[in-house]
Amino acid sequence: MLKILCFGDSITLGEKDIEQGGWADRLKKHYYQKFEYSQTQQISLYNLGVAGETTDGLLRRFAIEVAARSIKGQKLLILFAYGINDIVIHKGKNIVPERYYLRNLHHCITIAKELQANVLLLNMLPIAEFINSKTDQYGKLRLADDIKKYNRLMKNLSVEMNCEYLDLHTIFLQSSQDNLSADGLHPNSIGHQLLYQQIKQKLSDLSRCL
Numbered sequence: 001m002l003k004i005l006c007f008g009d010s011i012t013l014g015e016k017d018i019e020q021g022g023w024a025d026r027l028k029k030h031y032y033q034k035f036e037y038s039q040t041q042q043i044s045l046y047n048l049g050v051a052g053e054t055t056d057g058l059l060r061r062f063a064i065e066v067a068a069r070s071i072k073g074q075k076l077l078i079l080f081a082y083g084i085n086d087i088v089i090h091k092g093k094n095i096v097p098e099r100y101y102l103r104n105l106h107h108c109i110t111i112a113k114e115l116q117a118n119v120l121l122l123n124m125l126p127i128a129e130f131i132n133s134k135t136d137q138y139g140k141l142r143l144a145d146d147i148k149k150y151n152r153l154m155k156n157l158s159v160e161m162n163c164e165y166l167d168l169h170t171i172f173l174q175s176s177q178d179n180l181s182a183d184g185l186h187p188n189s190i191g192h193q194l195l196y197q198q199i200k201q202k203l204s205d206l207s208r209c210l
Helices: 023-034 055-069 098-114 144-160 168-174 189-207
Strands: 002-008 043-049 075-081 118-122 164-166
Touching: 002 023, 002 055, 023 043, 023 189, 055 075, 055 098, 075 098, 075 189, 098 118, 098 144, 118 144, 118 189, 144 164, 144 168, 164 189, 168 189
Parallel strands: 002 043, 002 075, 075 118, 118 164
Antiparallel strands: none
């Protein structure tokens, strides 16, 4: 049995996907269908996304969430998709500064590694130009340059800690489809389908190696 735990914010939770509830729930449905007629569920996925969460929030709950779902002898694959709330500007600086963003992820990855879990880091998606450097309808200010900066931090951390890394940011930029919802931040159903396809392929490649 392989357990896949998906930690993230509202994008992981599936907000704005009015068709199937987001990429993680699409994956869950895929695995349910895959093993519908088998006697054992070989892969089980948990959507642990929390709307508005930063890596500070992840740090507070991670060990408890994992302990509640890990069983000796079962394989674990843990996904982290964080940053879009960490970069929000508050009083002239990111709400979770770079060093704390790295510290939080480093700590959680260390816990995961101690449990013999494999780790996949998903970088941040681009935002629409009309909300770049502007306060959005929720009163939050984000900069596209900060997305690129934090994505570089995550990529470097993946190398340092020997984790898998998936560059969803570039995939979104290269897509010819309209992948964002009207708020310019969350993927729409088309965007979540693209995320689902890319993450499913990555997980398929990884699961063959576990």
